[in-house]
Amino acid sequence: MATCHGVEVVATLVAPFRARALPWDTFAPTTPGGLALPALGTHGASRRAMAILVTGGAGYIGSHMVLCLVRAGRPVVVVDNLSAGYRELLVEGVPFVHADIADGATMRDVIRERDIDAIIHFAAHTQVAESVRDPRLYWSGNVAATLNLLDAALASGVKYFVFSSTAAVYGEPERCPIDEEAPTHPINPYGESKLTIEQALADYARAYGMRYAALRYFNAAGADADAGLGELHHPESHLIPIVLQAALGRMSEVVIFGRQYPTPDGTCIRDYVHVLDLADAHMAALDDLRCGGDSGAFNLGTGTGHSVAEVIATCREVTGRPIAVVEGERRPGDPPVLVASPERARRRYGWEPRRSSLERIVRDAWAWHLREAAKSSHEPETRKAHAQHR
């Protein structure tokens, strides 16, 4: 983890609240086990620290990020429009603004009121297949909305921007492991939308001095079940949650999208990285920027790949349950192998994905799925109400 000599980066939990006509929702309902913070106030702090704005903080990776920031004692504010986020993933006690990042006036107000000097930007559409079906969502929701957010950030003096990017910027890479110098040729609007923002960030950094890190995730997975956080997507398209749904008996079988790839067992290989390791990397990236680190792109993966068949085998071992599989068609746009070289993040940040063994990832994800299954069997109305009020 980067250290910041002589620069104070850890400070009060939550900045004092000043009432204004913003859609603040300070104490969001959380699942049992959610982290509880003291009520808003000065907490006896003699001076206020600059706060961090997490967009998409009610989403899968964003909520784990908020948890890590809170655990590290960083002042944090969440903005989410709840289009793909969930109130139940909000960390209790963290100021929450129910708003869209494209709403420049609200973003400027939030940034100024809360003394935000850094933004960690997760809010985005993230489904590859959807991006092909409905690219407008990605150009508008990922590109145009983020440009609005950047305008608000620049107008309000935000200095640091950590951007949630993706391995999809590489498209179908010619060699693996993939380092950051590999050509970027996205093959779907999702990857294009993320790469476009990376390019805007590079230009803005040159012209306006805002510093940024674009973090290119490989396959985010795992959960912090003790904190009530896990992977929640509707519809779910990711492999590990789908296999665990099958282990729970909620799906009759898992469809393996192709068994004739040029890999040892014929199934696609991916680089799975624990969501808490991803959150650590964001924290390290922000500290690095605050200490004068250069802007740039960083891969976040482990350097080790696992095939679809291996993932299913590990899920069978961890859950102790049978999981039926059938072979299906290849999914368009799936490269056979995607494995990161995480060396740049290792060198710059001292980042180690220490929770990212496949066994640990599946164990943590399974713990969360079991909790959710127990909850939904006891409280079906809550889940229904939740679905209606997203």
Ligand code: UFG
């Ligand atoms: N898979 C199946 N059956 C399923 C679901 C997935 O066989 O029911 C396979 C996929 O074909 C792929 C692997 O499992 O080979 C992993 O699939 P995921 O959907 O979990 O993840 P992807 O590798 O497709 O997607 C990840 C990120 C995206 C990013 C993409 C870059 O989640 O955000 O890598 O290619 F865009």
